[in-house]
Amino acid sequence: MGNVRQPIKKKAIATKEMIIDKGFELICNNGYHSVNTASIAKYANISTGNVYQYFHDKHEILLDGLNKYLGSIMFPFIEILEKESDLKNNFPVAIKRVILKTIEVKKDYKKAYHELLSLENSDLEVFKIFKNKELEATNKVNDILTKSGYNLDNQKQKAHFLINIINLVCEELNYHQHEEFNYDAMLNEVIRLLMCLFYNCPNCRIQKNITF
């Protein structure tokens, strides 16, 4: 594998970014295995060889693209949550709004979403980036919760769980629609569950003492 260059001149830096952006776009839309370096070069308006000035191989383009964009594709939820000013006193309404907005944002990422999940599960390095981004997201949510006045046992795990639940719901609603399901009811159930998770529920408190 040849050496790669660090772009120095302005135009070259732009070229490198262009390769990441266009390459990642193609990969997300058409699938990593269906995209070849020639098409990336063409789409980025450069020659094939130029790709290899800045990247060891096609894979590296993918990884750079993931590091640049994965957060906003997989966890747009964070940014949306950050804008909720009165989360603690208004949890169910706020969280429902957040979920619905997240679903909307994720609608644009349908193809990318599937392709990236596919890569996460077939490529160890991609998997690691996912884990890192997920951890980052968890920490951010935890911070938001703390800033919003929460101070819970196992709060970080709960933040993690929140993220996973939201993503699950978004997947269900955006990509996995089973026609016979009543998704509105499901959404309310989910919010009820999250209430149990984030608020002291006397019933649940009792259950806590049950050893299982």
Next chain:
Amino acid sequence: MGNVRQPIKKKAIATKEMIIDKGFELICNNGYHSVNTASIAKYANISTGNVYQYFHDKHEILLDGLNKYLGSIMFPFIEILEKESDLKNNFPVAIKRVILKTIEVKKDYKKAYHELLSLENSDLEVFKIFKNKELEATNKVNDILTKSGYNLDNQKQKAHFLINIINLVCEELNYHQHEEFNYDAMLNEVIRLLMCLFYNCPNCRIQKNITF
């Protein structure tokens, strides 16, 4: 694409099954893209050309393998749950046992699990098989719940949710370990959540009436 034969003689049927089994095994362990037809043929103890007597193409082997084995790989949970005799009166303990057993079973499927998730997200036909199997699983769980004496609102959705949550937890515990998390606490939280989902919780009942 040549025509394929429907095997009639016993030996031919056995050959076809052998191709499915060995091919699917190789795909699960090494990845669909890394396995070529020559190695499948070799592993199945037949000649390369003979594969195409029974299958239009490599892809068909995958699909047949999925139809045959996907259920037991992705939803071993069902079989385990079926054996719990006293689910309703003993939910938290029973469900914890079920989860732990499921985790154990899934440990053996680590490679297959990732590869199949990868294919689910990159291959529409695989995706459809997943959806079918998931629906089947949901219906079975719903039946089990009914037989166990449950009669809940949105029971099917809840069954669906139960499956998703279990799978999420198994993934977390088997494949996605973040070192800093306390997985024991997380497991208990999950069970608490499932209690909220399957039992009337006064606190939650109140919340139900909140419009969000």
Next chain:
Amino acid sequence: MGNVRQPIKKKAIATKEMIIDKGFELICNNGYHSVNTASIAKYANISTGNVYQYFHDKHEILLDGLNKYLGSIMFPFIEILEKESDLKNNFPVAIKRVILKTIEVKKDYKKAYHELLSLENSDLEVFKIFKNKELEATNKVNDILTKSGYNLDNQKQKAHFLINIINLVCEELNYHQHEEFNYDAMLNEVIRLLMCLFYNCPNCRIQKNITF
């Protein structure tokens, strides 16, 4: 690097040999680096892919070709020497005849000769094959000498030296002609030297006792 097949059917065995023969011929005539697998395939009247059924890569074709042909290209001398019936009693005349015949045979290998020497010096595996063939040749010459009635000190080294000297002369006369040299005289000098090497020369016997 993919797996290779052992040809089983007659035609396939012929195909493999054809690849070795035609590939080696092209390499010898045009140079290893100038020959590509496509041209080998074309010259052997097969498809590019078929080359890789029997060889891991281009390099393996070279090595197989060397093992098959290097001996007769580099050491045709042996076969020629074998035919001399009265070597011991007629050494100078016989050895001159052998040298001249060897030169004639080697004239046909001019291109091959240079290319192979080039590869010997740039490719460790080729180098090793050269060494093996050279040792083989040395042993054969040693046997011929013994059969011809020689029984000398360090006879094997002398055989080795004989080969090297012959090759040197052939190179000089066939490929390295400096116009200003009198090659006929040189040839006679060489034969004189070989006499010194293979016969008891009183003068030299004295020198033997000199410690240097």
Next chain:
Amino acid sequence: MGNVRQPIKKKAIATKEMIIDKGFELICNNGYHSVNTASIAKYANISTGNVYQYFHDKHEILLDGLNKYLGSIMFPFIEILEKESDLKNNFPVAIKRVILKTIEVKKDYKKAYHELLSLENSDLEVFKIFKNKELEATNKVNDILTKSGYNLDNQKQKAHFLINIINLVCEELNYHQHEEFNYDAMLNEVIRLLMCLFYNCPNCRIQKNITF
């Protein structure tokens, strides 16, 4: 192919020499085909494009390097021989010393030696430079012999032969070691041969009159 500049300013001359030196060093150590112009430029501390200010192509760097350094790599023997003051009266001891010193010097050139031999045999222009340098060396040795008081028939050819034999021995001892050979005996045989070549040997004188 663009035109090249003849460097006039001191710095430019230094740059050109740097390219030759560093380029030739890389080629000798890593092989002509494995070294690319980018790495030569980098190693010479200039930019890629700048190489082409001084050289038409990569090949020209090689040729310039050869013209500059080939003599001292291939024929260090000359310089060593030049220092022997009493060659004629002390031939066997002197020549043995010369050979051993030459072997020592050549030990440092192992990689270069092979690479250059490889190029000699694959590149006609390189071949020509080799021939020129060899002729130069022959003439120098001839001069040394004359100055040392020799006045032999075919003295130039003998000088040429001397060089070739020395190189052969050095190769054998430095690079081609066959474990089963007794190299000390071989060295003595070689010196004995050279005695036959450079001194009137009565036995051999007789043989001279044999017509073969």
Next chain:
DNA sequence: TATGAATGAGTCTTCATTCAT
């Protein structure tokens, strides 16, 4: 002169599929 970015033809290699027997 010098820089480093850009070019694009060329090469090896893979593999699903088809063919001949």
Next chain:
DNA sequence: AATGAATGAAGACTCATTCAT
């Protein structure tokens, strides 16, 4: 039905050289 040989299109990557600044 079965074998294993053959096909050939396609893709990743290299690198000497030229270009724009």
